[in-house]
Amino acid sequence: MRLLFLGDIVGRPGRNVVCDALPGLIKRYAIDFVVINGENAAGGFGITEAILNDLIDAGADCVTLGNHAFDQKETLVYIERHDRLIRPLNYPKGTPGKGATLLKAKSGADVLVINAMGRVFMPDLDCPFRSIDAELTACALKQGADAIFIDFHAEATSEKQALGLFLDGRTSAVIGTHTHTPTADGRVLPGGTAYISDAGMCGDYNSVLGMDREEPINRFLTKIPKSRFEPAFGPGTISGLAVDIDDNTGLATKAGPLRIGPHLEPALPEFWATA
Numbered sequence: 644m645r646l647l648f649l650g651d652i653v654g655r656p657g658r659n660v661v662c663d664a665l666p667g668l669i670k671r672y673a674i675d676f677v678v679i680n681g682e683n684a685a686g687g688f689g690i691t692e693a694i695l696n697d698l699i700d701a702g703a704d705c706v707t708l709g710n711h712a713f714d715q716k717e718t719l720v721y722i723e724r725h726d727r728l729i730r731p732l733n734y735p736k737g738t739p740g741k742g743a744t745l746l747k748a749k750s751g752a753d754v755l756v757i758n759a760m761g762r763v764f765m766p767d768l769d770c771p772f773r774s775i776d777a778e779l780t781a782c783a784l785k786q787g788a789d790a791i792f793i794d795f796h797a798e799a800t801s802e803k804q805a806l807g808l809f810l811d812g813r814t815s816a817v818i819g820t821h822t823h824t825p826t827a828d829g830r831v832l833p834g835g836t837a838y839i840s841d842a843g844m845c846g847d848y849n850s851v852l853g854m855d856r857e858e859p860i861n862r863f864l865t866k867i868p869k870s871r872f873e874p875a876f877g878p879g880t881i882s883g884l885a886v887d888i889d890d891n892t893g894l895a896t897k898a899g900p901l902r903i904g905p906h907l908e909p910a911l912p913e914f915w916a917t918a
C-alpha cells in the first residue's frame with residue numbers, strides 16, 4: 644500500500660498547491676491513502692467545513708488537526724458529522740469529534756488513523772503515549788486494521804522520537820506535525836514503523852511558519868502586538884512523507900520526503916519513480 648502524508652496546510656497558498664497537485668500525484672504514483680494535517684487551512688487558524696470538503700474532493704482520505712483544531716468555532720459542530728476529520732485523541736473527555744478513525748483505502752485495506760498531541764511546550768492534555776496505546780490495544784495492526792497511521796502533533800523532537808520508538812513495530816507510520824519545518828530524519832525504524840520528526844507544512848516558506856513575516860518580526864522586536872497574524876501569500880510548497888507499506892505485515896518498507904514547489908530541495912517526485 645502506498646500512503647502519502649502532507650504536513651499542516653497553511654492558508655490559501657497551502658490549500659491551492661495541495662488541491663492543484665494532489666489529484667495528479669494520486670494518479671501518477673497510484674497512492675492508496677492520503678492523510679493531510681489541516682489545522683491551519685483556514686487563514687492559518689483551524690479549518691472550515693467548506694475547506695474540509697475541498698480537501699476530500701482533491702483526494703484526502705483523512706484530515707487531522709492539532710492545537711488549532713477548534714479555532715473555527717463551526718468545527719465544534721460539523722466535526723461530529725465527518726468520519727474523515729479527526730482531532731487529537733488526548734483532548735479532555737467530552738471534546739467534540741474523535742481522535743481515531745478506521746477508513747477504507749483504495750486497495751480495500753482498513754486504515755486506522757490516529758491524531759494525538761504532545762505535551763512538551765503544548766497544552767496539558769492526557770498522556771499521548773497511554774492514549775494511543777489504549778487505541779492500539781483495541782485495534783491492533785493486522786488484527787483490527789491493515790495499516791495504522793499516527794499524526795503526532797508536537798513541538799519537541801524528543802517527545803516525537805520517544806513516541807516513534809515506543810510504537811515501533813506496532814504501527815505503519817508515526818509522523819510528526821506542528822513545527823511547520825520539515826526535518827531530515829524520515830526513515831523506517833528498526834521495527835518497521837515509518838517515522839519523521841516533522842513532515843513540514845504545505846504553504847509559503849518565505850514566511851514565519853507560513854505567516855506573513857511582518858507581524859512576527861514586529862512581535863519579536865517590540866513585544867507589542869500590532870496586528871493579526873495573516874498567512875503569507877506567495878506560492879505554496881507541498882511537504883510531506885511518502886510511505887510504502889507491506890500488505891502482509893502492515894509495516895513500512897520505505898519512507899521518503901515528498902516536496903513539490905519553489906522553496907524546498909529536493910523537489911522530489913522521483914522517490915516512487917525509482918522503486
Ligand SMILES: [Fe+2]
Nearest residue numbers: 651682683821
Ligand atoms: Fe500547524
Ligand SMILES: [Fe+2]
Nearest residue numbers: 709710711821
Ligand atoms: Fe499546531
